[in-house]
Amino acid sequence: MAVREVITPQDPILRKKAHKVNNFKDPKLQQLVDDMVETMGEAEGVGLAAPQVAVSQRVIVVRLPDDEESREVYGDDAGVLFVVINPDIIRVSDDMVDGVEACLSIPGYYGTVSRHDAVTVRGYDRHGKQMRIKAKGWLARVFQHEIDHLDGVLFIDHASEIWRAVPKDEVDTYQDPLAGMVRPVEGEAGGS
Numbered sequence: 540m541a542v543r544e545v546i547t548p549q550d551p552i553l554r555k556k557a558h559k560v561n562n563f564k565d566p567k568l569q570q571l572v573d574d575m576v577e578t579m580g581e582a583e584g585v586g587l588a589a590p591q592v593a594v595s596q597r598v599i600v601v602r603l604p605d606d607e608e609s610r611e612v613y614g615d616d617a618g619v620l621f622v623v624i625n626p627d628i629i630r631v632s633d634d635m636v637d638g639v640e641a642c643l644s645i646p647g648y649y650g651t652v653s654r655h656d657a658v659t660v661r662g663y664d665r666h667g668k669q670m671r672i673k674a675k676g677w678l679a680r681v682f683q684h685e686i687d688h689l690d691g692v693l694f695i696d697h698a699s700e701i702w703r704a705v706p707k708d709e710v711d712t713y714q715d716p717l718a719g720m721v722r723p724v725e726g727e728a729g730g731s
């Protein structure tokens with residue numbers, strides 16, 4: 540396993556529609572999944588999509604933290620690793636909820652995004668076996684965020700508000716992942 544580099548919107552791969560996986564026997568797919576799990580863990584993220592490591596394939600990994608506090612909030616969803624290939628959202632709740640999102644590909648940025656409170660995801664596990672996941676709350680949000688990545692969509696595209704908060708210990712080395720790109724300016728998001 541290896542930690543892979545997470546790309547930012549400066550790399551056009553992040554904006555491409557990713558290809559479906561056809562060959563589950565390909566050792567490269569298994570390597571990709573292992574590396575994505577390791578990369579997500581290293582970055583302390585809760586989800587990662589293959590385009591974020593510059594691979595234009597429909598693969599996502601999701602894992603909510605499983606410390607004591609997370610177990611209280613997420614219940615049985617805490618700490619469960621989901622690897623989903625060719626995921627599709629086949630059912631959504633009418634209920635929408637606002638939540639604050641971030642993205643490993645857009646470090647330092649946060650946004651308020653409205654998502655379905657519950658979704659049903661259909662896809663395949665890493666060996667090609669069909670699977671179906673019913674997700675609610677934060678887990679449902681993470682699935683929607685990651686599946687968006689497979690279509691080149693980022694949370695900043697449908698955030699009602701976007702702001703930047705660079706961690707103090709990164710101020711000196713921080714490189715704006717959206718530098719030179721059209722985006723809402725701080726303080727103006729949601730304005731008239």
Ligand SMILES: [Zn+2]
Nearest residue numbers: 641642643644
């Ligand atoms: Zn993301």
